[in-house]
Amino acid sequence: xxxxxRRLWAAFERTVSPRHFYQLSGRWLPWFAxxxxxxxxxxxxxxxxxxxxxxxxxxxxxxxFIHVPAASLAMGGYLLLAICGAITLIWxxxxxxxxxxxxxxxGALFCLMALITGSLWGKPTWGTYWVWDARLTSMLILLFLxxxxxxxxxxxxxxxxxxxxxxxxxxxxVVNLPIIKYSVEWxxxxxxxxxxxxxxxxxxxxxxxxxxxxMFLGLYALFASLILxxxxxxxxxxxxxxxxxxxxxxxxxx
Amino acid sequence: xxxYFSSWADFFAMGGHGLYVWLxxxxxxxxxxxxxxxxxxxxxxxxxxxxxxxxxxRQHQ
Amino acid sequence: xxxxxxxxxxxxxxxxxxxxxxxxxxxxxFFLMVITLVPLAxxxxxxxxxxxxxxxxxxxxxxxxxxAMDGLFRSDFDDGTLEQLLLTxxxxxxxxxxxxxxxxxxxxxxxALLAPLAGVLLNLPSSVLVVLVMSLLLGTLTLSLISxxxxxxxxxxxxxxxxxxxxxxxxxxxxxxxxxxxxxxxLSGLPVxxxxxLLGAFLILALCLAPLAAAAALRLAVSGT
Numbered sequence: 001x002x003x004x005x006r007r008l009w010a011a012f013e014r015t016v017s018p019r020h021f022y023q024l025s026g027r028w029l030p031w032f033a034x035x036x037x038x039x040x041x042x043x044x045x046x047x048x049x050x051x052x053x054x055x056x057x058x059x060x061x062x063x064x065f066i067h068v069p070a071a072s073l074a075m076g077g078y079l080l081l082a083i084c085g086a087i088t089l090i091w092x093x094x095x096x097x098x099x100x101x102x103x104x105x106x107g108a109l110f111c112l113m114a115l116i117t118g119s120l121w122g123k124p125t126w127g128t129y130w131v132w133d134a135r136l137t138s139m140l141i142l143l144f145l146x147x148x149x150x151x152x153x154x155x156x157x158x159x160x161x162x163x164x165x166x167x168x169x170x171x172x173x174v175v176n177l178p179i180i181k182y183s184v185e186w187x188x189x190x191x192x193x194x195x196x197x198x199x200x201x202x203x204x205x206x207x208x209x210x211x212x213x214x215m216f217l218g219l220y221a222l223f224a225s226l227i228l229x230x231x232x233x234x235x236x237x238x239x240x241x242x243x244x245x246x247x248x249x250x251x252x253x254x
Numbered sequence: 255x256x257x258y259f260s261s262w263a264d265f266f267a268m269g270g271h272g273l274y275v276w277l278x279x280x281x282x283x284x285x286x287x288x289x290x291x292x293x294x295x296x297x298x299x300x301x302x303x304x305x306x307x308x309x310x311x312r313q314h315q
Numbered sequence: 316x317x318x319x320x321x322x323x324x325x326x327x328x329x330x331x332x333x334x335x336x337x338x339x340x341x342x343x344x345f346f347l348m349v350i351t352l353v354p355l356a357x358x359x360x361x362x363x364x365x366x367x368x369x370x371x372x373x374x375x376x377x378x379x380x381x382x383a384m385d386g387l388f389r390s391d392f393d394d395g396t397l398e399q400l401l402l403t404x405x406x407x408x409x410x411x412x413x414x415x416x417x418x419x420x421x422x423x424x425x426x427a428l429l430a431p432l433a434g435v436l437l438n439l440p441s442s443v444l445v446v447l448v449m450s451l452l453l454g455t456l457t458l459s460l461i462s463x464x465x466x467x468x469x470x471x472x473x474x475x476x477x478x479x480x481x482x483x484x485x486x487x488x489x490x491x492x493x494x495x496x497x498x499x500x501x502l503s504g505l506p507v508x509x510x511x512x513l514l515g516a517f518l519i520l521a522l523c524l525a526p527l528a529a530a531a532a533l534r535l536a537v538s539g540t
Contacts, residue, residue: 048279049257053269060271063278070282089531109289113282120278124271141485148482155472164535165468169482172464172528176486179517183489190496222286229293236297240304249304 013093018235019244021095025228032225039218046211054208063121065212069219070114071135074142077107077223081149082174085167095231097163098238100170101153102230106223108146114139134188138181145173159238320405321413328417331390338386339421342379346426349375350433361438368437369498372447373454373491375433376426380455381483383422384462385476387414388533392470401537408526411533415456415463415526423455439502446501446511450494453514460518460525461486467532490517 014020047065054061084100087093118136119129130136149166156162204212239245259265268275332339353371354364391397400410430451431444439447465483469475497510 048275049259049265050255052258058271059268060274062268062275066279066282106289109285113285116281117278120274120281124274141488144481144485148478148485151478151481152468155469155475155478158539161471161535161539165532168528168532168535169464169468173486175524176489179489180485183492187492187496222290226290226293230296233293233297233300237300246308249301249308 016093016095018095018098018239019242022232022235025232029225029228029232032221032228036218036221036225039214039221041218043211043215043218047215051207051211057125060121060124061208063117065215066219067114067117067121068212069216070110070117071139072216073219073223074107074111074114074139076220077103077110078142078145078170078177079174080227081107081170085170085174088164088167089171094160094238095235097160097167098234099227099231100149100167101159101163102234103227104146104150104153104166106226106230108143108150110223111139111143111146115143132188132191134181134185137188138184141180141184142177145177149173317405317409320403321409324400324410325413325417328414329420332417332421339383339425342383342422343425343429345382346375346379346429347433349378350436353437365438365440365502368434368439369443369447369495369502371437372430372433373450373495373498376430376451376455377458377487377491379426380422380458381462381480383418384459384466385479387418387463387466388470389466392536397470397533398537401534407530407533411463411467411526411529412522415459415529419456419459423459424452426455427451439498443498443501446507447498449511450497450514453511453518454490454494457490457514457518457521458487460521460529461490463529464525464532467529467536470533471536490514493517 043065047062051062053059080103081100084096084103087096088100115136118139122131123129149170152166152169153162156165236245236248240249266272266276350371353367357363357367388397391400401407403410427448430447434444434447462479462483465479468482469478472478493510493513497507497514500507500510
């Protein structure tokens, strides 16, 4: 029985090995990349050109088609970092380290984009580029969490040590995330007073909801494509001394 | 389904909010474009680099 | 037996800290300086200072704690004591807790004792000072525990001290929010027990989890990978 378990574990380890992941991701990549391009193109035309204007906000609301998916990806990205971190620490799977290294800048960029697009949406809609409401403040804090993880990943000479330290930080961060969100939300209600609240939008009509969904799917597919692409490169770099990478380099074409 | 805007001029003006909408979309896709391009380029240039490295190693042997 | 080892570590750190007066004195002086900077930079108007006092004192305290935290594991790492600690049979989280407590007695508690002075400088009424000190006692220990994780993660790095604030500040925010809320509530004559209880809850959570995370980080740092 133990022997069978051992063989099962060995099979699992082989499956998640960097080399195997490299091969798998190569096959998956087109299935994310092409739909991403298609969905984003359709979403752009639909959201910018076809969907009607909002009767309250006019045409500036069209920014939500990129702002909302960006915010969602920012949070999903950090969750991915935390999951990779947990896998790294518990099972010492090297591939998870590499995926985390590849994914961190992507998530951080989406976080920054969520902040910038949110700010540009705020100006025509509520008259100000920035307001310290719960959502924007939480997103700003999330950006700092990302920067912390990225700083740790790159601070060590020994790349693997940096990845493991960052993995621990990501796990600690994700535990703190609900506490931070709750605190910031509570803080926001405390200081309502003169500041206005960015109220929840009433449910969107399908003419607006559908292009948003298309952009959501397209940007998620783009996110996945970027992560696969960058993970593959990270794997090649980290494993460059191994036989299979050398063979790959010497092949005349991919 | 038909286009919401009646002319290209209207499309770019976005009812007066053109600056914000186009700035937002521009920054967003500009940044993503740069990230995507770099992510696509990195393997290619790295491979070229490694090929040169291996060639030089073999020459010295 | 395990408590023995922890107690030894605790006593040793207290003794070492006391001898190196620069270590614990600097953060306190820093704290007072920041407090002094605020009226100079913003306004000496008593009413305005009173309004902002809670936040200012707490930010100054937070920065002082961060400043002091970098040295928590560094000297032990440099002279090899840390490796020894890892080898003792006593559970590492317990030893970490002992170190943090010793360190906190020299920084956090000292800051809490200095706080009434800062409160007077910033025109806080004396009834508020009690709440201020309590919030600092509860809060600075939590901050020290969280920062210990950052200190442990960066202990091997040459210039790791710069990273500790970046890594740990987001996680300090909940403590900051509720601690300053307690002071502001006290200022307005509102009940503060809820806020202090919540700070206590944060502290308990940090006492349970932070030593575990810091111990894991120390093992990473010492083992190399």
